[in-house]
Amino acid sequence: MVGQRFLEALAERGLTATHRVVVLCEEPRPAYDRVRLTSYFSGRTPDELSLTDTEFIAAHGIELHLGDPAVSIDRAARKVTARSGLTVTYDTLVLATGSYPFVPPVPGKDAEGCFVYRTIEDLLAIEAYATSRATTGAVVGGGLLGLEAAGALKGLGLATHIVEFAPRLMPVQVDEGGGAALLRTIAGMGLTVHTGTGTQEIVTGDDGAVTGMKLSDGSELALDMVVFSAGVRPRDQLARDAGLAVGERGGITVDEQCRTVSDPRVFAIGECALAADGRVYGLVAPGYEQAETAAATIARDDSAFTGADLSTKLKLLGVDVASFGDAHGTTADCLDVVYADSRSGTYKKLVIGRGGELLGGILVGDADAYGTLRALTGSVPPIAPEQLVLPAGAGAPVALGPSALPDSAVICSCHNVTKGTIRGAVTEHSCTTVPEVKKCTKAGTGCGSCLKTLGQLVTAELEASGVEVDKGLCGCFAQTREELYEIALALRVTSYRQLLDRYGRDGARGGDGCEVCKPAVGSIIASLAPTIGASGYVLDGEQAALQDTNDHFLANLQKNGSYSIVPRIPGGEITPEKLIVIGEVARDFGLYTKITGGQRIDMFGARVEQLPLIWARLVDAGFESGHAYGKALRTVKSCVGQTWCRYGVQDSVRMAIDLELRYRGLRSPHKLKSAVSGCARECAEAQSKDFGVIATASGWNLYVGGNGGATPRHADLLAQDLSDAELVRLVDRFLMFYIRTADRLERTSVWLERIAGGLDHVRDVVVHDSLGICEELESLMAAHVANYRDEWAATIDDPEKLARFVSFVNAPDTPDPVVGFVPERDQIKPDLPLLAIGPRPLEGSAQR
Numbered sequence: 001m002v003g004q005r006f007l008e009a010l011a012e013r014g015l016t017a018t019h020r021v022v023v024l025c026e027e028p029r030p031a032y033d034r035v036r037l038t039s040y041f042s043g044r045t046p047d048e049l050s051l052t053d054t055e056f057i058a059a060h061g062i063e064l065h066l067g068d069p070a071v072s073i074d075r076a077a078r079k080v081t082a083r084s085g086l087t088v089t090y091d092t093l094v095l096a097t098g099s100y101p102f103v104p105p106v107p108g109k110d111a112e113g114c115f116v117y118r119t120i121e122d123l124l125a126i127e128a129y130a131t132s133r134a135t136t137g138a139v140v141g142g143g144l145l146g147l148e149a150a151g152a153l154k155g156l157g158l159a160t161h162i163v164e165f166a167p168r169l170m171p172v173q174v175d176e177g178g179g180a181a182l183l184r185t186i187a188g189m190g191l192t193v194h195t196g197t198g199t200q201e202i203v204t205g206d207d208g209a210v211t212g213m214k215l216s217d218g219s220e221l222a223l224d225m226v227v228f229s230a231g232v233r234p235r236d237q238l239a240r241d242a243g244l245a246v247g248e249r250g251g252i253t254v255d256e257q258c259r260t261v262s263d264p265r266v267f268a269i270g271e272c273a274l275a276a277d278g279r280v281y282g283l284v285a286p287g288y289e290q291a292e293t294a295a296a297t298i299a300r301d302d303s304a305f306t307g308a309d310l311s312t313k314l315k316l317l318g319v320d321v322a323s324f325g326d327a328h329g330t331t332a333d334c335l336d337v338v339y340a341d342s343r344s345g346t347y348k349k350l351v352i353g354r355g356g357e358l359l360g361g362i363l364v365g366d367a368d369a370y371g372t373l374r375a376l377t378g379s380v381p382p383i384a385p386e387q388l389v390l391p392a393g394a395g396a397p398v399a400l401g402p403s404a405l406p407d408s409a410v411i412c413s414c415h416n417v418t419k420g421t422i423r424g425a426v427t428e429h430s431c432t433t434v435p436e437v438k439k440c441t442k443a444g445t446g447c448g449s450c451l452k453t454l455g456q457l458v459t460a461e462l463e464a465s466g467v468e469v470d471k472g473l474c475g476c477f478a479q480t481r482e483e484l485y486e487i488a489l490a491l492r493v494t495s496y497r498q499l500l501d502r503y504g505r506d507g508a509r510g511g512d513g514c515e516v517c518k519p520a521v522g523s524i525i526a527s528l529a530p531t532i533g534a535s536g537y538v539l540d541g542e543q544a545a546l547q548d549t550n551d552h553f554l555a556n557l558q559k560n561g562s563y564s565i566v567p568r569i570p571g572g573e574i575t576p577e578k579l580i581v582i583g584e585v586a587r588d589f590g591l592y593t594k595i596t597g598g599q600r601i602d603m604f605g606a607r608v609e610q611l612p613l614i615w616a617r618l619v620d621a622g623f624e625s626g627h628a629y630g631k632a633l634r635t636v637k638s639c640v641g642q643t644w645c646r647y648g649v650q651d652s653v654r655m656a657i658d659l660e661l662r663y664r665g666l667r668s669p670h671k672l673k674s675a676v677s678g679c680a681r682e683c684a685e686a687q688s689k690d691f692g693v694i695a696t697a698s699g700w701n702l703y704v705g706g707n708g709g710a711t712p713r714h715a716d717l718l719a720q721d722l723s724d725a726e727l728v729r730l731v732d733r734f735l736m737f738y739i740r741t742a743d744r745l746e747r748t749s750v751w752l753e754r755i756a757g758g759l760d761h762v763r764d765v766v767v768h769d770s771l772g773i774c775e776e777l778e779s780l781m782a783a784h785v786a787n788y789r790d791e792w793a794a795t796i797d798d799p800e801k802l803a804r805f806v807s808f809v810n811a812p813d814t815p816d817p818v819v820g821f822v823p824e825r826d827q828i829k830p831d832l833p834l835l836a837i838g839p840r841p842l843e844g845s846a847q848r
Helices: 002-012 037-042 054-059 120-133 144-155 176-187 237-241 284-298 370-376 385-389 419-427 434-441 451-464 481-491 496-503 517-532 576-589 608-620 652-663 724-741 748-754 758-766 774-787 791-796
Strands: 022-024 063-065 070-074 079-082 087-089 093-095 099-101 114-116 136-140 159-164 192-195 199-204 210-215 220-222 225-228 232-234 263-268 312-316 319-325 335-341 346-352 358-364 410-412 563-565 592-595 601-606 633-638 672-677 691-696 699-704 716-722 821-824 827-830
Touching: 002 054, 002 284, 037 120, 037 144, 070 237, 114 120, 120 144, 120 225, 136 144, 136 220, 144 159, 144 225, 144 716, 176 192, 176 319, 176 335, 176 346, 176 358, 210 225, 263 284, 319 370, 335 385, 346 385, 358 370, 370 410, 370 451, 410 451, 419 434, 419 451, 434 451, 481 496, 481 517, 481 724, 496 517, 517 774, 563 608, 576 592, 576 601, 576 608, 592 827, 601 608, 608 791, 633 652, 652 672, 652 691, 652 724, 691 724, 699 724, 716 724, 716 758, 724 748, 724 758, 724 774, 748 758, 758 774
Parallel strands: 022 063, 093 263, 114 225, 136 159, 136 225, 159 192, 633 672, 672 691
Antiparallel strands: 070 079, 079 087, 099 232, 199 210, 210 220, 312 319, 319 358, 335 346, 346 358, 563 601, 592 601, 691 699, 699 716, 821 827
């Protein structure tokens, strides 16, 4: 990461255009995000972790050699030799060799089943071993990476132990109180924590593989695998061999410009460097600052690295942990302000100086205020310290927002971006959204811990600049979709007309509405229909006029004016008899057939007047609408699971069918897709769905917010090792909370990134019931399930409803002559008229 930031800094200063830049990289892939390394186990691919691309490398003429590290430096000849034998001469050499994992020198440390947790290749090896040969694992080390590694093992279905020599977890970042809160929360997740004891020996079997671990307290653990995450050491051997000075405890000694003290032509940055203040920095923000300092010095600009902020905010095993400033209160005469709630696993400590200034703090369980508190460090807060740690309702109300921060406050420590710079992006560079500000300033593109504060600042600055931030749904309503949902739910509003006339903007009341709000309100009323007393049939009365084009005929309109028919096939499971019915219907009506990626069979080419005839036969055979035309649940894919597959650990087909039948017909802001995989091999592609389920040996893992299509996004892990009942309950809550709070036409993937607090907030609401609404969410879903009726079954039973299925109202028996087909590959395709484009004749000229 630091090496990549150095390359970017060179490019920003134009040095890549005037100098030859050669990079020797040990790993087989370009720079990637180690801060989010563990997200690989939540579905993020190695490519998605990448911090660079071939376009950047090519655009700047950088010579990148992957899998070919430097093995020797000849300082006299100014030459570097790579493992392949490649030699490169240099004018300036920058060492960004990072660090290596420390493995305690205990017997058995090299046994089969022992791993370190440092690179993507390490994670791939851990995953392969854990899924094929292990049921119980232990992580040696209870620091940042150690807890992430423990979370990874638990997510892979292993019973997991954490062994930490110190008396508490995360001893560098948190104090005794914070460690205790963290321990209680992690132990409550089913992990076994051993603190104050060390690893004495790795026990192996006759085959040389791990079978256990002996601890220094005399106890022994039965294990199948061990992950060492007991800290790192600077990788300085290359420098040592070249005669460069290193520190007593490691690290290449450098000055304030990041030059090595032994050779002004050689620089060292990142975890391999012993900075001028005597520290080796293992965080990304100081490494980035060192990279920028080295690049500036090479460009003959004034720059110095004299030290860095060690503040950090992480989510470990789903627990927010943050520390900033003088977190342990080492400053003379300082005082602590502490709030602790063992029931919720919350611990907050602020360190206050003699003059009332905020010196630092520790936050465990609730770190929402981290961005503001860290920015206030070194100043006297505008309110009493105890008000900064008390939860809402326990003290006087506190509204400490961006306005309380000085312009000099650093908001993004990774890239050293101040509040003033962010304000300037809005006022001087006309940025109006967070993505635009991120692109302009790089704020929020590092670890991401500042994104919440960044969003608050952008909104506040826009409002302060007089830019009216209209959050209304459209020109008819000043309310958001979420607010309209709440109005409809609370006041039992059952019609669009009633909602518009009572709550619309002044100029819209009494009008006809618009094409934005009509389908949005129609969807709200449909999703709440059983609860508020409205008709659940989308083509009843006023509802029919609110629907999108496809909903008007309960079918998808195709490019030539014909329609498609998509019957529901729950979980992708279908009997031969039903397959025959689909084949006969397609044959008899001359339809084009296609097996889809959603494990269904689509039939194309039906004229509008044929839809009831086709669906009558399908309904009679037991089929229901697949809702391919509506903003509703589409499919729940599945693999064959443990019933047939030798790798399956749960019955994925049964679960997929249960979920699809439960949520069929559920109207939502956008379409919903799901899948259930029977094991970690993920054949059903559950992590690309709005809600996806993956089986584990202990139950089910639930992922949310995934999306395929033009802007793919891997889903995030919401909860793991759930029973059947727990899984259904959480999906109920998640879907109803999404329907309640999302914007119109907003997929769960976009909603999850937009909603304040993101995944953490959704987890707090859905899993921990932080808003106290879960009972209501479950009740809303129960009402939907109890009142579901297939739309096509309701349609073909009602002659009045069937009357709409004609091409011409005044000639109901006349088919649309434009809808035609031609043969292709033994099926049909639309016969589309060709548009002839020629020169337009001059006015008055003869046309022949």
